[in-house]
Amino acid sequence: MAESCHYHTSKNASWQCQPCNRQYCSECIPGSSANYHGQGPDCPLCREHLEYIGASNSAKPFWQMGLFYFLYAFKPGPLTVMGIAAAGSLAISSMGLISIIALVTIVAVVSRYNLLVIEKLAGGQMEAPPLTDALDGNGAILLIKVIAMTLIAGFVGFKLIQFTESENIFLLYTIALSLLAPAAMIVLAVTHSLRSAINPLKLLEFTLIIGWPYWLLWIITGMISSAPTVLMAIVAEKLPSWAIMPTAAAVTSYFYVVSSAIMGYICLTRQQKLGITASQEEDENYLEENDFLCQRARAEAQIFLREGDYQGARQALVDGLRRFPNDETLNERYYRLLLATEDKKALQELGPHLLEKFVQINRVYKAAELYLATEPAPPVHKPEVRHALAKVLYQQHKYQFAAQLLNNLHKEPYPHLDAAYLLLAQVYMDGLGREDLAKKLLHFIRQKFPESALRSEIDTLWKVLSSTTKAR
Structure with a gap:
């Protein structure tokens, strides 16, 4: 029966470390021996040389x-x-x-x-x-x-x-x-x-x-x-x-x-017991240098996290992010590590920067998910990030959070303030039941941005609010 990876039980192990009694799959140990300068990979935990067992471990009975x-x-x-x-x-x-x-x-x-x-x-x-x-x-x-x-x-x-x-x-x-x-x-x-x-x-x-x-x-x-x-x-x-x-x-x-x-x-099928040196298909598993380094940083951080070694995981993620600052997986794992360790200081200082990264790489839904998971909420200052997060939170009916992000946005120089305040007006009207505040915002937009490309939407919402007010 094939041995499973210690950290991914649904996958067959490809490598094993005798001193640590750990088996690793190809996700834990990415690439081939050539990626490790011909010496083969070492164990992320003890740094001893790993033994390749991929072919024999996945072999069916003869x-x-x-x-x-x-x-x-x-x-x-x-x-x-x-x-x-x-x-x-x-x-x-x-x-x-x-x-x-x-x-x-x-x-x-x-x-x-x-x-x-x-x-x-x-x-x-x-x-x-x-x-x-x-x-x-x-x-x-x-x-x-x-x-x-x-x-x-x-x-x-x-x-x-x-x-x-x-x-x-x-x-x-x-x-x-x-x-x-x-x-x-x-x-x-x-x-x-x-x-x-x-x-x-x-x-x-x-x-x-x-x-x-x-x-x-x-x-x-x-x-x-x-x-x-x-x-x-x-x-x-x-x-x-x-x-x-x-x-x-x-x-x-x-x-x-x-x-x-x-x-x-x-x-x-009895490779390890017979002491036979396994051969690995180098061309099949070889990764380009950047892909290899990025995947290795992800994998080692995940292993350290599973082992409860938060300091080791943090160092692996920091090293990876220095090389690949826009990698989605590295950024998310770093943020989740801060959440897991309840490092409130780091979340307040680094959280806004990490959320901005997700917005920049078009992963706004992920940014919103992490924003909601942070208590207290990180102080997001950049208007474009606040606006992007608020859009997603409005769609998810998280009206209070969306309003908090959009409030007082006019105090920051932001070229899309008309769109942001139109969204805030919708938040007030659809989610918070504050038609009065929504109407004040629309009045502000109509005066401040008379040539807005969103004028038709602004006017439509104004009519809806006016008819609602008359009906009352």
């Missing part, structure tokens, strides 16, 4: 991925290997030098590529590697190690027969070899160590870490390994003689890749 393995073998890398195997088989006509070279080449390419498939999938790389990744100089060495594994297994079996002269012992040994063969291939692929791959205790430890799914893996890979023989028995008679060897080579290579994909994926 038996639920059946179609994935068979489609995986049709990617460009596996198809290239199949093509080489098919083409090389045409050169195998006898046991001459050319045939031996062709046979060794096919075995080397297929073996190296299959080991690479196990290694890459175990590390979390879901795309099939290109063939060029297998041509890294390790192909011959790993082939020798595979041959050495086979020879050592045969030598041990021979010695058992020689010393015990018991067919039952040899039969048990053969069964044990069969059961541990997938484990041996996986250990060799992941560690590149022949000593580990032939160490029975190491292999037994591997099977215990995987648990019962290992035995399901053994059954499935055994069935898949026999698939080429069954398939060729069906189609061999329908193929021309020259096509039998290439077809057999391609089919065998295909099913080997399928088996390797299953082995690699099951390691992915």
